[in-house]
Amino acid sequence: xxxxxxxxxxxxxxxxxxxxxxxxxxxxIALGLVIGTLICAAALSKQIWLRRFAGLxxxxxxxVPLLVQLLLFYYLxxxxxxxxxxxxxxxxxxGICASAYISEIxxxxxxxxxxxxxxxxxxxxxxxxxxxxxxxxxxxxxxSLPALINELILLVKVSSLVSVVGILELTRASQAQAATTFRxxxxxxxxxxxxxxxxxxxxxxxxxLEHRMAV
Amino acid sequence: xxxxxxxxxxxxxxxxxxxxxxxxxxxxxxxMALGLVIALIQRYxPRPVGWIMQAYIEIIRGTPFLVQLFVLYYGGPLVGLRLDAxxxxxxxxxxxxxxxxxxxxxxxxxxxxxxxxxxxxxxxMAEAIIVRRILLPVGLVSALPALVNFSIILxxxxxxxxxxxxxxxxxxxxxxxxxxxxxxEANLALALFFWALVETISRFGRRLEKRITGYLIExx
Numbered sequence: 432x433x434x435x436x437x438x439x440x441x442x443x444x445x446x447x448x449x450x451x452x453x454x455x456x457x458x459x460i461a462l463g464l465v466i467g468t469l470i471c472a473a474a475l476s477k478q479i480w481l482r483r484f485a486g487l488x489x490x491x492x493x494x495v496p497l498l499v500q501l502l503l504f505y506y507l508x509x510x511x512x513x514x515x516x517x518x519x520x521x522x523x524x525x526g527i528c529a530s531a532y533i534s535e536i537x538x539x540x541x542x543x544x545x546x547x548x549x550x551x552x553x554x555x556x557x558x559x560x561x562x563x564x565x566x567x568x569x570x571x572x573x574x575s576l577p578a579l580i581n582e583l584i585l586l587v588k589v590s591s592l593v594s595v596v597g598i599l600e601l602t603r604a605s606q607a608q609a610a611t612t613f614r615x616x617x618x619x620x621x622x623x624x625x626x627x628x629x630x631x632x633x634x635x636x637x638x639x640l641e642h643r644m645a646v
Numbered sequence: 647x648x649x650x651x652x653x654x655x656x657x658x659x660x661x662x663x664x665x666x667x668x669x670x671x672x673x674x675x676x677x678m679a680l681g682l683v684i685a686l687i688q689r690y691x692p693r694p695v696g697w698i699m700q701a702y703i704e705i706i707r708g709t710p711f712l713v714q715l716f717v718l719y720y721g722g723p724l725v726g727l728r729l730d731a732x733x734x735x736x737x738x739x740x741x742x743x744x745x746x747x748x749x750x751x752x753x754x755x756x757x758x759x760x761x762x763x764x765x766x767x768x769x770x771m772a773e774a775i776i777v778r779r780i781l782l783p784v785g786l787v788s789a790l791p792a793l794v795n796f797s798i799i800l801x802x803x804x805x806x807x808x809x810x811x812x813x814x815x816x817x818x819x820x821x822x823x824x825x826x827x828x829x830x831e832a833n834l835a836l837a838l839f840f841w842a843l844v845e846t847i848s849r850f851g852r853r854l855e856k857r858i859t860g861y862l863i864e865x866x
Binding site: 433490491493494495496497498499500502503506507510584587588589590591592594595602605606609614615616617619620622623626627630631 | 704705707708709710711712713714716717720721722724725801802803804805806808809816829830833834836837840841843844845848
């Protein structure tokens with residue numbers, strides 16, 4: 432019934448494909464951090480149209496399923512004349528999607544800081560730049576760390592959707608493997624184990640970082 | 647851009663939309679119920695049962711929904727679980743949502759002031775009555791924002807059901823685009839549609855939260 436041998440044999444090729452899963456999630460979160468920080472800055476700015484833009488950005492990207500976003504970007508790019516490899520399109524889409532969540536994480540962390548600290552810093556004569564780099568950001572990073580690791584874990588799982596646009600990551604590789612061995616249960620269970628291993632590792636890393644940065 | 651195809655494919659898309667809503671509603675309600683049961687088991691059952699539940703939560707939360715669906719739909723028949731796409735999809739959504747809901751309920755139960763439960767025990771309430779009259783009403787109110795939030799996340803997960811051929815909105819839109827080669831229009835329409843749906847649900851959720859939290863503050 433359940434072929435344990437097929438289950439074990441699947442791990443080799445699937446681990447190899449898991450590289451792309453990791454690559455997409457890590458590059459995606461890196462891009463998401465960059466764009467997310469900009470969007471967060473726009474959301475906190477004094478310019479009304481910048482705030483509106485950030486609001487629209489976050490609401491659209493959080494309101495549309497990632498699978499739809501992936502297909503939309505995938506088919507939109509050629510129409511507006513941009514021809515990039517599927518891998519680039521995937522990383523960019525995942526990054527843009529993550530940016531909406533990351534900007535909200537930043538915003539939440541920054542808003543959670545007591546206002547008295549900023550006022551105290553102003554009172555002892557610190558400029559806005561000093562206040563941001565020495566008071567707000569160091570604390571915001573520490574506060575948002577658990578949420579960011581959480582987001583990374585989500586991205587690892589979300590990267591399985593990238594299989595739809597034809598990138599040979601973990602899920603796509605297990606589809607191929609299931610089709611050649613005719614043992615989908617064993618193969619997909621092996622894939623599930625690998626995802627679980629990656630995510631348990633990331634969760635442990637998150638706990639470790641949180642522990643180290645705790646005051 | 648060519649919008650005339652929507653005249654022909656409109657009814658099909660609407661049927662898909664109905665199915666999307668149905669999958670979402672059933673998945674959310676059943677997932678919430680299962681999550682509540684898991685949270686209660688974790689609270690009251692002996693340790694080893696609690697560990698099994700914790701393992702279940704970790705496994706479901708640590709693996710992608712797509713892979714879970716594949717295990718259920720393509721792997722299920724190998725162990726005698728033969729389901730059509732739609733029931734498999736709804737079961738998948740239920741199983742996928744339940745651990746998240748369970749965690750929401752667990753933290754909500756922890757937020758119920760301990761003194762209230764001790765007071766109930768002191769006046770001789772049975773444990774089952776404490777659950778029904780104190781733990782659930784007080785806990786549910788504080789869980790509401792998180793419950794609404796996760797239900798919204800589940801709306802977006804329904805599109806993944808299209809991959810195992812549940813004919814919901816995404817599936818219909820894909821069918822339309824492969825038949826007419828209008829990929830951009832189909833996906834753009836899909837995106838706008840989901841955006842509107844999610845915005846509507848979250849507005850409704852915020853209003854619900856305001857009403858019910860107001861009730862809690864009045865009462866305590």
